[in-house]
Amino acid sequence: MLKFGIIGTNWITQQFVDAAVESGEWQLTTVYSRHADTAQAFADKNHAAETFTDLDEFFSQGSFDTVYIASPNSLHFAQAKQAIAYGKHVIVEKPAVTNQREFEQLDAVLAAHPDVRLFEAARQIHEVNFKRVKEQISKLAMVQGATLTYMKYSSRYDAVLAGEEPNIFSLNYAGGALQDLGVYLAYDAVGWFGMPEEVAYYPTLTRTGVDGKGVAILRYADFTVTLNVGKTSNSFLPSEINGARDAIVMDNPAELGQVTYQDNDGNAHNIGVAPDDNPMLAEARDFAAVINDPAKYQADYLAWRQLSRNVNKLLFNLRQSAHLTFTGETPATDE
Ligand SMILES: NC(=O)c1ccc[n+]([C@@H]2O[C@H](COP(=O)([O-])OP(=O)(O)OC[C@H]3O[C@@H](n4cnc5c(N)ncnc54)[C@H](OP(=O)(O)O)[C@@H]3O)[C@@H](O)[C@H]2O)c1
Structure with a gap:
């Protein structure tokens, strides 16, 4: 089972968590929210053990390997960059970045963490x-x-x-x-x-x-x-x-x-x-497949990265x- 944490507690995160659980590949362990009560409520509803209101503590102490980021668009880049630096795989909601410079900076951080995978959640x-x-x-x-x-x-x-x-x-x-x-x-x-x-x-x-x-x-x-x-x-x-x-x-x-x-x-x-029924099920399965067997799915992963680069x-x-x-x-x- 792949352990994941979340940033952002709106309905789209609930939909992703539902898809991830339905796929049978993922377990939600950790919830970050700016507000302790929001984090706790989301964690209780989804049987997650840990909650954080501090991002550094979330990344450094949370017992997860992948983070799903569904914060407002302008925060995606910095949060994804921070996650990669902590060695976490990243599933970041679309749009992953707001310009090419940010995309290239993420590429540079990824190059320093070759085992980390970064996915833009372009579900369709x-x-x-x-x-x-x-x-x-x-x-x-x-x-x-x-x-x-x-x-x-x-x-x-x-x-x-x-x-x-x-x-x-x-x-x-x-x-x-x-x-x-x-x-x-x-x-x-x-x-x-x-x-x-x-x-x-x-x-x-x-x-x-x-x-x-x-x-x-x-x-x-x-x-x-x-x-x-x-x-x-x-x-x-x-x-x-x-x-x-x-x-x-x-x-x-x-x-x-x-x-x-x-x-x-x-x-x-x-x-x-x-x-x-859940439109995020296919991506939840695909991301798990890449993380579980990176060599087998490397070509898919690289094709998604290139598509993401071009779309952004x-x-x-x-x-x-x-x-x-x-x-x-x-x-x-x-x-
Ligand atoms: N793939 C899809 O089908 C799909 C569908 C909808 C949205 N999305 C994407 O999901 C992302 C989130 O969209 P949304 O409509 O849920 O956004 P949102 O409601 O503006 O914010 C999402 C979450 O981010 C946190 N947040 C809100 N304002 C913030 C602020 N000023 N500073 C820091 N954190 C803040 C909140 O969580 P806390 O209060 O718990 O911190 C909130 O639940 C967007 O990038 C959007 O494109 C994707």
Whole structure:
């Protein structure tokens, strides 16, 4: 059994803990929270033995080998770096970093700790349907483009409208639609089509200065991919990858619940499988496999790292195209 600790005690951590336990590979031993009572409540609910409110003590005294980090975006880099320095494997929520310099710094710390593994928790790339779409793309006679839409009204936008500034809508915490739901779309685009040649992002800003929604255009050699992302309105559109007469149609490009190939004659073929009830189960299994047998799964691990590197670069380039900078950033010198 792999022992893990957690940073962040919101619902996404509970969902990951549930997936980890369901996989049969993981045991939660240690909970970090800024508040002792929050840590204790989470630990009690999930049968964890240890709680900490001090990060250094969490890393130095906690009896775990892997940390799952689900703190606000702007904290991921420093917490991941600290964890690696303590020799812990890291599963860090997306987005892992906010710029390439941070990614390279993590690479440097990893180089000094060659046995440590760092995973960006991009859950959908571990799911069968993500791979099915990729296989189907390779069978298309030609790709003419894609339109991927992920727009979900966030209950936290109510707080923005009420004059507050929740983390995910704050420049102080590297928030915004692109850094949230946009990460899934970036993983789709880069995972399925590779890195684009040219990108542009057209955001609609909220009162707090982040992109509440936006449209990204990714130009490839022979086609363009359009990403519609938003947290300030709902969209009920499906997403599609266009061949010539045929297309791949998805109910949602992050959830990938239903994936269909629409052939040249207009017939629809289901090419997906029913998704797991817990969408984090596949990644929990994959991360455990790499840690348990690093040599066997090294190629997978390196491919995920490369994808993560490219996705974070794409997100940064999109932000830069829209002159969207987070608190404390010096964008002109970041690339
Ligand atoms: N993979 C997925 O499906 C998925 C879904 C949702 C979110 N996420 C990712 O998960 C991460 C967390 O998202 P979230 O919406 O849960 O964020 P959040 O509510 O803003 O914060 C998450 C946790 O971090 C701690 N925290 C909150 N504010 C903090 C602050 N100012 N300083 C230090 N710690 C603070 C809190 O834990 P304590 O109070 O216990 O310290 C909180 O529970 C994000 O990176 C997001 O992209 C992923």
